[in-house]
Amino acid sequence: MVANYQxxxxxxxxxxxxxxxxxxxxxxxxxxxxxxxxxxxxxxxxVDVVTTGTFSPMCSSGAIINFGxxxxxxxxxxxxxxxxxxxxxxxxxxxxxxxxxxTADDPLNKVYPGEFKYGGGHVIQDLxxxxxxxxxxxxxxxxxYPNKRVEKDITLxxxxxxxxxxxxxxxxxxxxxxxxxNRTIYTYMGPLRPRAGNANFCTAGQLSPLFNDPYxxxxxxxxxxxxxxxxxxxxxxxxxxxxAKPRGENGIPLGPAGTLMVLGDLKxxxxxxxxxxxxxxxxCSLTVxxxxxxPMLNEEIAHYxxxxxxxxxxxxxxxxHDYPAATGRILGQVSYAQLKSGKMTxxxxxxxxxxxxxxxxxxxxxxxxxEWIEKGQFLLGEPVDMLPGSEEIHCVRTASRDS
Amino acid sequence: xxxxxxxxQFSREVVDQPIIYRLVxxxxxxxxxxxxxxxxxxxxxxxxxxxxxxxxxRRGLKYLRDSGVKVRKVAGEVRRNEDRCYQCGTCTxxxxxxxxxxxxxxxxxxxxxxxxxxxxxxCPTCPAHAMEVRLNRSAV
Numbered sequence: 314m315v316a317n318y319q320x321x322x323x324x325x326x327x328x329x330x331x332x333x334x335x336x337x338x339x340x341x342x343x344x345x346x347x348x349x350x351x352x353x354x355x356x357x358x359x360v361d362v363v364t365t366g367t368f369s370p371m372c373s374s375g376a377i378i379n380f381g382x383x384x385x386x387x388x389x390x391x392x393x394x395x396x397x398x399x400x401x402x403x404x405x406x407x408x409x410x411x412x413x414x415x416t417a418d419d420p421l422n423k424v425y426p427g428e429f430k431y432g433g434g435h436v437i438q439d440l441x442x443x444x445x446x447x448x449x450x451x452x453x454x455x456x457x458y459p460n461k462r463v464e465k466d467i468t469l470x471x472x473x474x475x476x477x478x479x480x481x482x483x484x485x486x487x488x489x490x491x492x493x494x495n496r497t498i499y500t501y502m503g504p505l506r507p508r509a510g511n512a513n514f515c516t517a518g519q520l521s522p523l524f525n526d527p528y529x530x531x532x533x534x535x536x537x538x539x540x541x542x543x544x545x546x547x548x549x550x551x552x553x554x555x556x557a558k559p560r561g562e563n564g565i566p567l568g569p570a571g572t573l574m575v576l577g578d579l580k581x582x583x584x585x586x587x588x589x590x591x592x593x594x595x596x597c598s599l600t601v602x603x604x605x606x607x608p609m610l611n612e613e614i615a616h617y618x619x620x621x622x623x624x625x626x627x628x629x630x631x632x633x634h635d636y637p638a639a640t641g642r643i644l645g646q647v648s649y650a651q652l653k654s655g656k657m658t659x660x661x662x663x664x665x666x667x668x669x670x671x672x673x674x675x676x677x678x679x680x681x682x683x684e685w686i687e688k689g690q691f692l693l694g695e696p697v698d699m700l701p702g703s704e705e706i707h708c709v710r711t712a713s714r715d716s
Numbered sequence: 717x718x719x720x721x722x723x724x725q726f727s728r729e730v731v732d733q734p735i736i737y738r739l740v741x742x743x744x745x746x747x748x749x750x751x752x753x754x755x756x757x758x759x760x761x762x763x764x765x766x767x768x769x770x771x772x773x774r775r776g777l778k779y780l781r782d783s784g785v786k787v788r789k790v791a792g793e794v795r796r797n798e799d800r801c802y803q804c805g806t807c808t809x810x811x812x813x814x815x816x817x818x819x820x821x822x823x824x825x826x827x828x829x830x831x832x833x834x835x836x837x838x839c840p841t842c843p844a845h846a847m848e849v850r851l852n853r854s855a856v
């Protein structure tokens with residue numbers, strides 16, 4: 314596809330400006346007004362980078378940890394961190410700690426709704442907060458790794474490696490959850506009161522990364538991002554990445570579509586931007602602060618970045634019946650402007666809307682990333698490969714469910 | 717509007733008096749009964765939420781005590797740990813009094829302690845465990 318743009322910038326040119334401290338950076342909210350006043354081409358000429366941000370529970374998150382060889386050495390086969398099981402089916406002292414793993418003796422939903430007070434996400438937050446975490450490792454013992462049990466306190470500093478590695482983050486759009494049943498239900502979308510007592514939603518809307526780059530023109534494999542308060546990278550399309558989801562006339566997916574697999578050095582991250590959370594009756598998770606810079610390569614990018622909450626639509630899904638029964642039924646569409654206003658209407662009934670995603674912190678992330686770039690501390694990473702869906706839409710139905 | 721969850725203990729002497737009726741009629745207070753019982757010794761116990769204008773609320777409480785009813789506040793007060801709260805808004809799904817609400821356009825989550833009835837629904841609901849119950853020193 315050869316397009317004729319009025320504005321043509323390269324990653325290299327923008328990075329040169331960033332290095333000189335001359336790059337013009339605005340957030341995905343600030344660009345809206347700029348494009349409205351000046352037009353897409355003029356905005357693309359003026360602005361070099363648009364920063365996005367999101368701050369939401371992202372269950373498909375976790376950490377790869379290497380806790381260091383012991384004396385005598387151990388080939389750990391079962392590992393717990395603060396009594397939260399970590400997956401140890403890797404080499405000797407490598408483990409993967411998943412955000413949704415509850416404490417080994419958690420009562421779960423036996424006392425309904427379970428509170429899930431502590432889990433993998435909390436361990437990750439404790440680690441980045443500098444707290445000591447109790448490690449227990451068990452092994453069956455081999456000739457080369459004779460040790461069968463290790464117990465010690467570890468801190469993030471002492472770990473050989475700690476990498477935040479999240480297989481699926483940053484959903485491009487998500488469901489608006491209601492409950493049409495007659496009892497309160499507890500979901501990963503928060504508590505839902507009966508007879509559509511509330512409608513919960515979970516994206517930052519016009520500030521959210523993939524809403525500003527709907528066809529993945531700039532966000533690809535190798536994109537440098539803000540992750541958990543430090544520098545991270547997009548390393549692959551996320552699991553269930555599905556660019557073939559139906560889109561509106563403006564190109565924006567009408568339901569959960571693209572996702573990102575991301576990673577970054579946990580040792581540099583902060584407990585302010587990685588928060589262990591408990592979702593009543595559902596489980597543990599990790600709230601992740603993520604921001605992605607979008608290079609203003611041409612006016613088409615400006616066009617997409619200027620998208621507003623009014624133009625973004627979320628599918629309304631009944632979590633009382635349709636979601637657990639996997640019927641795939643959608644009750645309707647609602648705009649993020651409506652969702653953020655505090656009320657929406659469904660079948661003539663007014664419903665209070667409830668965000669699960671922190672817009673306050675999403676703005677903070679976009680603002681921090683903007684400052685990093687303005688100060689020349691953060692350069693743009695040009696993707697080494699693009700995500701599926703950037704050039705053509707592959708008609709592969711990867712999943713009907715999105716959680 | 718002021719609302720509090722109260723435990724009322726009625727001695728034998730007052731258990732047959734229409735005290736709640738007077739509370740509604742004379743002090744314009746709303747009540748929501750959660751539990752009411754009379755034990756074998758003819759003493760009464762009521763757990764209820766009482767709601768009304770702060771001035772009426774205070775006068776109503778005085779009336780209860782003057783009538784020989786022992787009044788205790790059920791719970792302590794709910795406070796928000798500002799370091800833990802990351803301003804998502806999940807709590808607003810369950811807050812019955814609107815003490816927790818979203819300010820627009822900032823989308824910041826406000827907590828007005830004076831509107832809180834200490835029902836504690838927000839405590840297990842808050843994903844970040846930011847809502848904490850503390851003993852209320854002003855409780856009788």
